[in-house]
Amino acid sequence: MLYVSTRNADLTATLSQALRRGLAPDGGLYVPDRFPTESGAGFEGASALGAIATRFLAPFFQGDALEGELPAIVREAFDFPVPLVPLPAADDAAVLELFHGPTAAFKDFGARFLAACLGRLHRDARRPLTILVATSGDTGGAVAAAFHGRPGVEVVVLYPRGLVSPRQEAQLTCWGGNVRALSVAGTFDDCQRLVKAAFADPALAARRELSSANSINVGRLLPQACYYVLASLATWRRTGRPANFIVPSGNLGNVLACVWARRVGLPIGDLVLAFNANRTVPDYLATGEWRPRDSVATLASAMDVGNPSNMERLRHLYPAWRELAQAVSSVTVSDEEIRARIRTDRAALGQTWCPHTATAAEAYARLPAARRAAGPWVLVATAHPAKFPETVEPLIGAEVPVPAALARLLALPRQVTEIPATLEALGAVLA
Numbered sequence: 052m053l054y055v056s057t058r059n060a061d062l063t064a065t066l067s068q069a070l071r072r073g074l075a076p077d078g079g080l081y082v083p084d085r086f087p088t089e090s091g092a093g094f095e096g097a098s099a100l101g102a103i104a105t106r107f108l109a110p111f112f113q114g115d116a117l118e119g120e121l122p123a124i125v126r127e128a129f130d131f132p133v134p135l136v137p138l139p140a141a142d143d144a145a146v147l148e149l150f151h152g153p154t155a156a157f158k159d160f161g162a163r164f165l166a167a168c169l170g171r172l173h174r175d176a177r178r179p180l181t182i183l184v185a186t187s188g189d190t191g192g193a194v195a196a197a198f199h200g201r202p203g204v205e206v207v208v209l210y211p212r213g214l215v216s217p218r219q220e221a222q223l224t225c226w227g228g229n230v231r232a233l234s235v236a237g238t239f240d241d242c243q244r245l246v247k248a249a250f251a252d253p254a255l256a257a258r259r260e261l262s263s264a265n266s267i268n269v270g271r272l273l274p275q276a277c278y279y280v281l282a283s284l285a286t287w288r289r290t291g292r293p294a295n296f297i298v299p300s301g302n303l304g305n306v307l308a309c310v311w312a313r314r315v316g317l318p319i320g321d322l323v324l325a326f327n328a329n330r331t332v333p334d335y336l337a338t339g340e341w342r343p344r345d346s347v348a349t350l351a352s353a354m355d356v357g358n359p360s361n362m363e364r365l366r367h368l369y370p371a372w373r374e375l376a377q378a379v380s381s382v383t384v385s386d387e388e389i390r391a392r393i394r395t396d397r398a399a400l401g402q403t404w405c406p407h408t409a410t411a412a413e414a415y416a417r418l419p420a421a422r423r424a425a426g427p428w429v430l431v432a433t434a435h436p437a438k439f440p441e442t443v444e445p446l447i448g449a450e451v452p453v454p455a456a457l458a459r460l461l462a463l464p465r466q467v468t469e470i471p472a473t474l475e476a477l478g479a480v481l482a
């Protein structure tokens with residue numbers, strides 16, 4: 052299989068090239084040049100994530116240098132559970148818990164898979180690979196965890212000092228070794244500007260091979276499709292009906308993976324995108340006018356995106372607004388509604404949501420009764436609530452127990468370098 056730019060179908064790349072480059076040379080995003088067809092019958096006998104992922108991804112790796120390594124990549128990246136837990140006291144609904152990886156959020160799937168791929172592609176290179184990541188909180192931790200201890204790769208994470216939560220900062224600064232955390236005197240936008248400037252700097256490019264691991268890399272989307280395949284097959288085998296998904300959404304990477312799995316032919320029905328107060332996509336679906344804007348800060352901060360980059364991939368798949376508006380629906384959830392939902396579902400269901408997952412729970416509660424009862428529904432839980440104690444604990448009036456993997460990271464000593472928001476300072480670190 053080849054991959055093409057969303058902006059020019061003649062700009063083709065192999066999977067390995069697309070993984071290395073991240074962005075296509077014309078600034079477009081890589082998408083598969085065609086989708087294989089697989090309705091589910093081909094997964095006979097497979098129910099664990101590893102077995103399902105190896106089969107689902109085989110056509111996407113076909114003909115690439117990494118093809119033979121796919122089973123090993125899957126084994127290495129997906130070494131934690133993905134439970135599909137029935138929601139108590141509900142019509143047919145279940146929660147797909149994507150937060151059992153090392154940093155307790157779904158970004159671990161994409162980051163670990165991409166790390167396993169890039170590590171192999173870079174095994175015999177002469178210069179070490181340096182992954183530069185600007186993060187507003189969650190992505191940096193997942194990328195750092197995924198690359199930590201990997202030979203031939205160095206990770207440099209830039210985050211805005213004082214603007215990430217204490218637990219997020221702990222997950223950015225606990226690594227050491229081949230992971231360097233830079234606390235930048237500036238905003239997230241300053242961090243992103245510095246990373247872009249570093250990529251454009253010829254002196255740096257001469258010294259190091261720089262790469263990014265951001266969410267537009269196709270190597271983060273493909274692994275995310277696998278848990279949708281898993282959940283839809285499990286639901287199909289249990290009920291004989293397609294699963295409907297509700298996905299907390301920001302940059303649209305998570306939901307795009309579900310759209311791809313459905314396009315391939317897996318039994319997936321309705322797709323509801325749950326947004327916080329950043330309503331660029333809901334407004335587009337309602338009006339057909341694409342109006343990206345600045346993001347607004349919300350309790351579900353990992354979804355604070357005003358100009359979602361993966362929209363380009365969605366619109367590539369559904370160029371006509373009406374088609375896209377039929378393919379997915381959306382809801383907008385305010386901070387007040389997030390708080391209320393966390394309180395209510397704790398009391399009524401004994402369920403503790405993180406602020407992001409709460410948007411999906413709210414979307415589920417808002418479904419018309421008949422549609423909810425028709426089911427089966429799957430609520431996608433994107434992070435563990437223990438990552439956001441400042442928000443969640445006052446609402447439920449209790450402490451959220453910290454999962455063991457996260458507790459281990461939080462107990463490690465901090466290793467961090469403070470820099471001003473200048474390219475000279477970043478250059479000195481990379482010297």
Ligand SMILES: *Cc1c(COP(=O)(O)O)cnc(C)c1O
Binds near residue numbers: 157158302306407434
């Ligand atoms: C990144 C993130 C999201 C949003 O996912 P997208 O792929 O950007 O739509 C939702 N929840 C959590 C916890 C996240 O970290």
